[in-house]
Amino acid sequence: xxxxxxxxxxxxxxxxSAFGGDDGDVDFLDTLPRFYSPSAVISRQGDTNxxxxxxxxxxxxxxxxxxxxxxxxxxxxxxxxxxxxxxxxGGSINSLVAVSEVSVFEVPGLxxxxxxxxxxxxxxxxxxxxxxxxxxxxxxxxSVCRRSALERTAHFLLELGERLSAGGTSTQLGYDCxxxxxxxxxxxxxxxxxxxxxxxxxxEREMVSFRSGSVEFINRQKMTRLAGFDKGYLQYNLLxxxxxxxxxxxxxxxxRQTIL
Amino acid sequence: xxxxxxxxxxxxxxxxSAFGGDDGDVDFLDTLPRFYSPSAVISRQGDTNxxxxxxxxxxxxxxxxxxxxxxxxxxxxxxxxxxxxxxxxGGSINSLVAVSEVSVFEVPGLxxxxxxxxxxxxxxxxxxxxxxxxxxxxxxxxSVCRRSALERTAHFLLELGERLSAGGTSTQLGYDCxxxxxxxxxxxxxxxxxxxxxxxxxxEREMVSFRSGSVEFINRQKMTRLAGFDKGYLQYNLLxxxxxxxxxxxxxxxxRQTIL
DNA sequence: CGAGCATTTGACACGTTTCAATCTCTGTGG
DNA sequence: CCACAGAGATTGAAACGTGTCAAATGCTCG
Numbered sequence: 001x002x003x004x005x006x007x008x009x010x011x012x013x014x015x016x017s018a019f020g021g022d023d024g025d026v027d028f029l030d031t032l033p034r035f036y037s038p039s040a041v042i043s044r045q046g047d048t049n050x051x052x053x054x055x056x057x058x059x060x061x062x063x064x065x066x067x068x069x070x071x072x073x074x075x076x077x078x079x080x081x082x083x084x085x086x087x088x089x090g091g092s093i094n095s096l097v098a099v100s101e102v103s104v105f106e107v108p109g110l111x112x113x114x115x116x117x118x119x120x121x122x123x124x125x126x127x128x129x130x131x132x133x134x135x136x137x138x139x140x141x142x143s144v145c146r147r148s149a150l151e152r153t154a155h156f157l158l159e160l161g162e163r164l165s166a167g168g169t170s171t172q173l174g175y176d177c178x179x180x181x182x183x184x185x186x187x188x189x190x191x192x193x194x195x196x197x198x199x200x201x202x203x204e205r206e207m208v209s210f211r212s213g214s215v216e217f218i219n220r221q222k223m224t225r226l227a228g229f230d231k232g233y234l235q236y237n238l239l240x241x242x243x244x245x246x247x248x249x250x251x252x253x254x255x256r257q258t259i260l
Numbered sequence: 261x262x263x264x265x266x267x268x269x270x271x272x273x274x275x276x277s278a279f280g281g282d283d284g285d286v287d288f289l290d291t292l293p294r295f296y297s298p299s300a301v302i303s304r305q306g307d308t309n310x311x312x313x314x315x316x317x318x319x320x321x322x323x324x325x326x327x328x329x330x331x332x333x334x335x336x337x338x339x340x341x342x343x344x345x346x347x348x349x350g351g352s353i354n355s356l357v358a359v360s361e362v363s364v365f366e367v368p369g370l371x372x373x374x375x376x377x378x379x380x381x382x383x384x385x386x387x388x389x390x391x392x393x394x395x396x397x398x399x400x401x402x403s404v405c406r407r408s409a410l411e412r413t414a415h416f417l418l419e420l421g422e423r424l425s426a427g428g429t430s431t432q433l434g435y436d437c438x439x440x441x442x443x444x445x446x447x448x449x450x451x452x453x454x455x456x457x458x459x460x461x462x463x464e465r466e467m468v469s470f471r472s473g474s475v476e477f478i479n480r481q482k483m484t485r486l487a488g489f490d491k492g493y494l495q496y497n498l499l500x501x502x503x504x505x506x507x508x509x510x511x512x513x514x515x516r517q518t519i520l
Numbered sequence: 521c522g523a524g525c526a527t528t529t530g531a532c533a534c535g536t537t538t539c540a541a542t543c544t545c546t547g548t549g550g
Numbered sequence: 551c552c553a554c555a556g557a558g559a560t561t562g563a564a565a566c567g568t569g570t571c572a573a574a575t576g577c578t579c580g
Contacts, residue, residue, distance in 0.1 A: 064398065064399070064402050066402070066406055066488060067488050068488075070406045072401065072402040072406050074398045074401060074402070093395070093492055093493055112499075113384070113499050116381075116383065116384040116499060117380050117381070117384075118380060119380060120376055120377050120382075121376075121377070121383075122380075122383070123380055123381075123382070123383020123384040123386070123387055124373070124376040124377075124383040125383075126383070126387045127383055127386045127387040127390055130387055130390050130391050131390050133394060134390060134393060134394040134397060135353070137394060137397040137398055137401060138334045138354070139324070140401060141332065141397060141400060141401050141404065142324050142326070142332040144401065144404050144405055144449065145332050145404055145448075145449030146326055146330045146449065188405075189405030189406065228326060228327050228328075232353055233353055239372075239376060
């Protein structure tokens with residue numbers, strides 16, 4: 001897999017935007033991603049220079065750190081996920097850290113804001129992408145509030161599988177996952193110890209096995225039922241994709257749609 | 261307060277966008293909000309016609325309903341909050357319900373998508389607004405995962421105060437809140453019964469009183485400390501606001517910035 | 521071979537839920 | 551004008567899920 005420019009990346013899977021063809025004057029579209037090693041800090045809570053990030057490959061995590069030393073992982077951005085919105089006088093409120101080897105496109109805030117003025121489709125594209133991130137957060141909120149540790153963990157592992165398969169790094173059988181049990185705990189609002197117990201139970205109940213960096217589905221259907229998982233909230237739903245009508249082809253997916 | 265068109269609304273507080281001045285061809289900008297009575301369903305989970313909503317006044321709630329009958333309130337949109345993104349083949353994933361008397365601007369999806377093509381600032385504006393909603397959701401996720409019932413409840417009441425004051429319906433002393441304890445529970449991931457106990461404790465500890473639809477701050481500083489509340493995540497952070505430079509005036513607020 | 525980190529397991533504590541009942545208010549019809 | 555119904559709020563007691571504390575195991579890398 002050769003390196004892609006941001007322009008090419010936005011046009012290919014999983015985003016598949018029509019944008020970028022005739023916008024030769026937008027410099028940052030022709031940049032290549034930057035690479036980070038595991039646990040490298042891509043953007044620190046409090047950083048002042050604003051950038052927008054688009055994950056090209058690998059796993060990252062965005063976390064909010066609390067005064068008491070706890071952290072909450074808001075999400076684990078994967079291929080095709082956007083994060084960060086330009087800020088002008090302050091810094092980012094979240095920390096972005098590499099989990100595995102990651103490559104990310106970094107777009108500086110000011111050029112981005114300038115490009116928006118002349119390229120309508122760019123704003124629409126980003127609005128859609130951010131709306132998708134928001135939909136993911138809303139589902140996680142639901143999970144954390146109304147599902148048990150077991151359901152919640154199953155739900156998250158299914159979500160990851162779904163999101164990864166859009167980028168081609170997951171199959172029906174499973175995927176590689178560089179998250180530690182501690183990371184999982186910080187995503188799911190549990191303790192590492194309880195995550196451990198929960199993963200054991202999921203294994204004993206013959207739904208998934210997650211050991212040594214590898215998630216293997218055993219009975220995906222049973223798991224989906226337990227978790228109440230419906231991938232509808234994960235759809236990429238580009239505003240500007242269909243230039244013609246309201247009828248838009250989506251690649252072999254469910255009926256539900258991503259909304260706010 | 262006379263009725264405003266969407267155009268006027270976007271230009272005034274709390275959003276204060278520069279957008280709309282010379283876009284006479286965008287019809288929906290000159291529409292008036294629509295009114296709903298308490299508990300009226302504005303948009304149902306599963307609805308097919310896509311619209312974007314912008315709350316002009318009053319309280320609403322967006323909720324995701326689970327198969328088991330539970331609901332999770334993702335947020336309680338207030339004056340200036342946007343929700344919904346056009347979908348093309350499916351329906352909204354969330355239900356939008358009026359809590360108090362609400363007025364909302366409703367923009368049909370297709371005209372909106374069309375307008376985006378010709379008005380760069382529109383996409384940027386919406387991207388910013390959605391990013392703010394996302395930031396609110398991220399903070400709630402943090403709250404729900406890492407703060408106790410007491411801290412979480414205090415945090416939410418402070419957040420509401422802050423958000424309302426941007427729209428002028430809250431003071432340092434308190435505000436009117438039409439949410440029931442049951443609603444609060446569905447926001448905070450608690451049971452109604454525990455919300456009741458928690459509110460009592462906040463009253464006994466002399467931080468806030470929330471009785472018969474009225475929130476009264478007793479010791480806001482103590483409360484802010486308990487909750488670990490920092491309003492940074494609530495800023496409106498418009499991409500397209502400052503036409504000139506990176507230095508943007510924000511009205512008497514903290515240093516932190518809203519990010520994804 | 522030992523250091524350090526991730527995982528695993530057990531026992532116990534605690535916060536929150538669940539179940540059950542009572543109470544208060546508000547609006548409504550007799 | 552009072553009785554009543556229904557929704558929301560309040561309180562108590564017991565059950566349960568998850569956190570906390572403590573310790574051992576396994577793995578990887580120098």
